[in-house]
């Protein structure tokens with residue numbers, strides 16, 4: 363069923379190369395606001411539960427993007443979303459293009475219909491050259507998503523691994539995002 | 553899958569979109585809890601002057617240079633219902649078209665009293681207002697050197713991640729709008745007009761500064777997927 367809409371949603375435009383002024387102003391030396399939004403997704407992350415994620419976003423020339431902003435959104439370890447935690451804002455390094463995130467591993471998400479989704483962190487990406495944001499998810503376990511109903515019958519089984527970070531110790535993760543080419547990350551639309 | 557009122561990700565006239573857009577179509581999925589929830593921001597994150605860019609970076613109370621304007625409007629959903637508690641962040645160049653940013657190569661001067669960013673949270677009727685100065689147009693490398701129309705960058709958080717939006721407001725009558733590849737990446741010509749702030753002389757402000765009205769619509773839970781299915785079959 364399609365409900366009648368009275369208005370169309372305002373078109374997106376690129377955030378441009380200077381998004382830091384508005385979104386992470388302290389990086390540009392502007393310190394006029396009370397706090398910088400999304401500086402940590404959870405307050406007081408204990409060493410015990412802390413995980414570290416880092417990576418780069420590669421463009422079609424395989425160059426890391428140095429002017430991107432990534433917002434992440436996730437549930438807590440019990441699979442529950444809150445309004446005042448779980449959000450972070452990261453920018454890629456002006457020289458290396460690397461982003462870094464310290465957070466906790468989210469739990470399995472319990473959906474409205476009672477089904478359970480494998481745990482993931484939502485990545486929302488904007489940059490110069492992106493007219494619209496790119497949305498992807500970092501999952502933790504390839505086998506888990508292969509059996510998830512959402513992905514089961516899709517013809518992209520061979521690309522599901524682009525949603526899984528590299529890790530040796532389940533505490534430190536490397537999640538690179540590729541915009542094009544053989545390793546192109548799966549992006550979502552809703 | 554094309555939403556004609558949203559820009560194409562790959563639009564070759566905007567050169568950097570060529571290497572910064574995926575080659576595969578995005579995967580259309582049903583949204584889940586992560587899309588229908590999102591961070592909320594409380595008014596207590598705001599200072600009194602956060603929405604006044606003429607003063608919020610001032611040294612010794614001096615005003616930023618340029619044509620003083622206010623930019624105001626309402627944030628609504630697709631059915632026209634006002635959206636309260638929407639965090640709006642804006643950023644812009646100064647009156648000479650220069651950003652306070654280490655990567656801005658322009659040799660135009662910075663204004664020591666202008667930072668170029670502001671914040672506001674919409675009131676219960678979805679209303680917002682900023683005071684600022686009219687930004688200058690600036691050149692950028694695209695197909696050779698091109699000029700961006702005067703614009704203010706807007707970032708909005710509704711109540712769920714589905715509503716997250718970053719966009720730009722242009723200024724009514726600016727002749728640079730029609731040749732801007734970022735504007736023209738939107739296939740629906742009428743939708744492009746939604747990004748143009750309209751001159752608004754209606755508001756009698758005691759400071760008598762020029763007004764622009766810019767209303768913003770954030771999407772609801774309707775799925776792109778279903779709209780598309782119906783159109784296509």
Ligand SMILES: [Fe+3]
Pocket residue numbers: 378700703705
């Ligand atoms: Fe700009």
